[in-house]
Each structure stands twice: as structure tokens, then as C-alpha cells.
Amino acid sequence: MMRKYFTYALLLGPLLGAQNKETENSVYQQNWVLSEKENEALAFDADIRLSESELTLDKKLFRLRKQFLSETEKQKIPLYNLSFNEIKPLIESSTLFKIIQDMPKGGLLHTHSGGVTDVKWVIATARKYKECYVYDQKDNDRFIFGQLAFFESGKVPEGFVNLDKKLTSDAHFEKELQELLILKRDNLCNYNNYWIEFEKRFKRISLLLPYRPFFKEYYIKGFQDLAKDKVQHVEIRFIFDELYDFQHGKYPVKTSVTDLQEIVKEVRRSNPRFSLKLIYSSFKFLDPAAIDKQLEMAFQLKKEFPDMISGFDLVADEAAGHSINSFRDNWAKLNELNKKYGIELPLFLHAGESNSVFNKNVVDISLLDNQRIGHGLNLIYFPKTMERIRKQGKFVEVSPISNQILGYVSDLRNHPARVLLSNGIQCSINSDDPGVYGYEGLSYDFWMAFVYWELDVKALKKLVFNSINYSSLNDGEKKKSVDYLNKEWNEFVQKINLTVN
Numbered sequence: 322m323m324r325k326y327f328t329y330a331l332l333l334g335p336l337l338g339a340q341n342k343e344t345e346n347s348v349y350q351q352n353w354v355l356s357e358k359e360n361e362a363l364a365f366d367a368d369i370r371l372s373e374s375e376l377t378l379d380k381k382l383f384r385l386r387k388q389f390l391s392e393t394e395k396q397k398i399p400l401y402n403l404s405f406n407e408i409k410p411l412i413e414s415s416t417l418f419k420i421i422q423d424m425p426k427g428g429l430l431h432t433h434s435g436g437v438t439d440v441k442w443v444i445a446t447a448r449k450y451k452e453c454y455v456y457d458q459k460d461n462d463r464f465i466f467g468q469l470a471f472f473e474s475g476k477v478p479e480g481f482v483n484l485d486k487k488l489t490s491d492a493h494f495e496k497e498l499q500e501l502l503i504l505k506r507d508n509l510c511n512y513n514n515y516w517i518e519f520e521k522r523f524k525r526i527s528l529l530l531p532y533r534p535f536f537k538e539y540y541i542k543g544f545q546d547l548a549k550d551k552v553q554h555v556e557i558r559f560i561f562d563e564l565y566d567f568q569h570g571k572y573p574v575k576t577s578v579t580d581l582q583e584i585v586k587e588v589r590r591s592n593p594r595f596s597l598k599l600i601y602s603s604f605k606f607l608d609p610a611a612i613d614k615q616l617e618m619a620f621q622l623k624k625e626f627p628d629m630i631s632g633f634d635l636v637a638d639e640a641a642g643h644s645i646n647s648f649r650d651n652w653a654k655l656n657e658l659n660k661k662y663g664i665e666l667p668l669f670l671h672a673g674e675s676n677s678v679f680n681k682n683v684v685d686i687s688l689l690d691n692q693r694i695g696h697g698l699n700l701i702y703f704p705k706t707m708e709r710i711r712k713q714g715k716f717v718e719v720s721p722i723s724n725q726i727l728g729y730v731s732d733l734r735n736h737p738a739r740v741l742l743s744n745g746i747q748c749s750i751n752s753d754d755p756g757v758y759g760y761e762g763l764s765y766d767f768w769m770a771f772v773y774w775e776l777d778v779k780a781l782k783k784l785v786f787n788s789i790n791y792s793s794l795n796d797g798e799k800k801k802s803v804d805y806l807n808k809e810w811n812e813f814v815q816k817i818n819l820t821v822n
């Protein structure tokens with residue numbers, strides 16, 4: 322109704338000039354303006370003041386988005402009813418995407434070991450190892466079709482064939498294998514149990530990653546892609562495996578950490594400010610006794626590598642795993658463990674990756690020392706908890722594309738994070754498992770958020786800076802990281818203003 326009235330008022334403006342003035346000064350209109358301001362003051366980015374050049378950029382991005390939307394409308398592309406997979410080429414061809422690729426993104430605070438790197442690269446690199454094999458039989462209890470692994474010759478289990486030979490002899494197999502390693506949501510109406518398919522993707526590469534030579538290549542590639550996409554800091558929910566090779570056998574768990582430290586040094590040669598933290602991750606389907614052991618291991622690792630290990634998380638499908646509350650005895654022991662090891666191990670739990678009100682994991686978050694929450698999608702159904710989390714200054718790591726692919730949100734305009742942001746809950750944008758979803762970097766998620774959530778430069782800037790301010794970098798590292806980000810951000814604003822009309 323209101324909008325219609327304003328449209329008419331605009332159209333008839335010249336005729337109704339006098340009347341307009343009266344409406345503007347009316348108490349009703351003053352209250353309307355006040356209400357709008359009150360809403361704006363609640364938003365997560367209310368404290369950001371843009372510079373003149375940022376305001377210029379804002380106008381440009383607003384116009385580019387408008388042009389993009391009217392162009393898709395003209396071409397009769399039903400943008401809001403298409404999945405990420407379907408619009409990926411459209412995103413890539415847009416000017417907006419090129420600008421977002423150029424935008425410094427600060428930190429990627431939510432991603433997983435095994436989900437970081439492009440699967441096309443995984444296949445191309447794995448086949449170079451003559452000891453790499455692929456399982457090409459029907460799924461059984463031990464292996465599934467398309468599962469990759471390394472074996473010494475003479476010790477290859479039945480059903481596995483050499484990967485390079487298989488790819489050379491069967492022209493269709495590369496495409497088939499790619500499809501087996503990528504999870505797509507082809508259209509927005511085919512909801513099934515995505516988690517079963519999702520976990521199969523991880524299983525297919527799970528035997529590749531602990532092989533130490535491949536492990537090193539995998540993370541160098543993953544980090545370089547992220548750095549190229551203007552991500553300066555990465556935090557991985559890391560599942561610790563014993564690395565191995567055939568000369569030496571198994572290495573101790575800490576070898577993953579020391580190898581990653583070396584890899585970071587290597588990445589820093591071309592990207593001097595690149596940094597990494599690992600969040601020790603275990604699984605929600607384990608029992609409390611097993612989690613006790615996992616917590617001890619996490620404390621031991623953090624004690625040895627305080628600058629590398631930042632905290633603890635439990636991953637896996639929340640609908641199938643145990644509730645956070647069922648581990649309450651484990652959480653109650655955290656203080657004791659803090660004292661025993663003389664260090665703190667904050668929680669970074671996934672909570673509320675769900676559409677159900679029966680999943681109450683977010684309620685636990687407001688009661689635990691858990692500064693950062695993975696997903697928090699159903700937080701909006703627990704208003705008191707949401708308010709508490711806002712007051713506690715707790716933070717939500719949002720992964721728009723992941724949430725669509727795993728079936729939690731269809732039309733991204735309806736993503737719950739919009740409610741969190743307008744209620745003043747601080748968030749950042751993340752990619753969760755880009756390798757498994759068939760893309761690299763963080764630009765796609767920012768593009769989706771910018772277009773579907775009608776963000777402006779103020780919101781983008783706040784999301785980007787949040788990702789460093791709420792990172793687990795220590796105070797000294799954080800200061801350096803923010804200084805660098807500020808410099809990069811200002812350069813980006815100048816560059817786009819100069820090059821884009």
C-alpha cells in the first residue's frame with residue numbers, strides 16, 4: 322500500500338507539490354523516518370561510516386546489480402528459482418563477479434579439511450602418482466565406487482584399478498569421476514537426503530589426503546587458490562589423521578601441523594600476509610567417552626602448537642548426530658582441562674545447521690564459551706537465545722552456497738542470515754566445502770550474498786572486516802592483519818572507482 326502511494330505521489334509530484342510538503346512534515350511521516358532509522362541502528366553494520374570514494378563505489382555496485390537483474394529479467398532467466406549450479410556460468414560472466422573477485426576478503430573462517438581444493442585438480446594431480454588407484458566396482462562395506470586411494474604394488478585390494486590407466490582407457494571416466502566428487506543441487510525441487518551423498522564425496526577422497534606427498538600438494542594448491550581470490554587468512558575445521566608414505570609408514574599426528582606450517586611458509590613467498598589456524602574437529606556421532614579422548618588430544622596439540630590450534634569443534638549432520646547438550650559432561654570438564662594444560666581451548670561448534678525447532682543446539686551455544694557458531698540457521702526460531710547471543714557478542718559463520726546445496730535454503734533471498742544481520746548479530750561469509758561443491762575461492766559466496774540479500778558496500782565492508790576481527794588470530798597478528806586489510810581495501814576502492822564506470 323505504502324509503496325503504491327509513493328509511486329503515485331512521485332508521478333503526480335509536480336501537481337501535488339504543496340500537498341507533498343505537508344505529508345513530509347506530518348507527524349506520521351516523521352515517525353516513519355524515525356522507524357526507519359531505528360531499524361538501521363539495530364543492523365550489524367550500523368557503526369560503519371563510508372568515505373566519499375566508498376560511497377561512489379556503492380553507487381556503482383548498486384547500478385551494476387540493477388543492470389544485471391534487469392538483464393536476466395529481459396532474458397526471462399528465473400534467477401530466484403535456479404540453483405547455484407545452474408547460475409554459475411551467469412555469475413562468472415557478470416561484471417559484478419569480476420569486481421568481487423578483486424575485493425579483499427579478509428579471512429575464510431569456516432572451511433573443512435578435505436573440502437578446500439578443486440576436484441578437477443585433485444583428479445589431475447592424483448593420476449600423476451603411479452601408486453594411485455580408483456575403486457571401479459559397486460559400493461560395498463569397505464569401499465564405494467569412485468573411491469581413490471594409494472597402494473604399494475602387490476598390495477592393491479580387489480576392485481581397485483590404476484587411476485591413470487583407467488582415465489586413459491575410458492574417455493568418459495574423468496567426467497564421471499568429477500560428478501562423483503562434486504555435490505550439486507541441479508534444481509531447487511529435488512530435495513532428498515543430501516547428507517548421504519555429501520559424505521560419500523568426502524569418503525571418495527578420504528584415503529588420498531593422509532598420503533603425505535599428496536597432502537602437501539593438496540594444501541599448497543588450496544591455499545594458493547584462496548590467496549589468489551584475495552583471502553589472506555584461513556581457519557580450517559581440521560580432522561587429524563596420521564599421515565603416511567610407503568618409505569616411512571605412519572607419522573605422528575603432529576606431522577600434519579608441522580607440514581602445514583611449512584606449506585604456509587611456501588605460500589607466504591608469494592603472499593607474505595597469508596596466515597592459517599586449525600580448529601581441532603571431531604564428530605557429533607561419537608559418544609561422550611570418545612569425545613573425552615578427543616578433547617585431551619586437542620589440548621595436547623594446542624599445548625604444543627598454541628599459535629596453530631585455535632579451538633575445538635564437532636562436525637557431521639546435526640540431524641543424524643548427537644545433540645551438543647548430550648555432551649554436557651564433556652563441556653563441564655573444560656575448566657579442569659584448562660587448568661591441567663595451562664591453556665584455553667575455546668569451542669567453535671557447528672550449531673543450528675538445521676531447519677527444525679527440535680534441534681536446540683543453538684541454546685547450548687548461548688550457555689557455553691563458544692564465541693563462533695558454524696551456520697546457526699535455526700537461531701531465528703529461538704528469539705531469546707538470538708538476543709542473548711547478540712548481547713554476548715557471539716558470531717555466526719554463514720555459508721550461503723553450502724546451505725543451498727545441502728537443501729536448507731532454496732531461494733537465497735530467504736536465507737536466515739538476513740534476519741541475523743538486521744538484528745545486529747555479527748557474521749562473516751564462508752564457503753564451507755567449495756571443493757565438494759565444485760568451485761574455488763570465496764567470491765561466489767560473496768556474489769550470492771550481495772545479489773540475493775541486497776547488500777551495500779557498508780555491509781560488504783563490515784562482513785569482510787568481521788572475518789579478521791572475529792578470527793582466532795592473536796592480538797598482535799590481528800592488528801597486522803587488519804592494517805594490511807585496510808590498505809588492500811582502500812586500494813580496491815580506488816581501483817574500481819578508476820576502472821569501472
Ligand SMILES: [Zn+2]
Binds near residue numbers: 433
Ligand atoms: Zn561446516
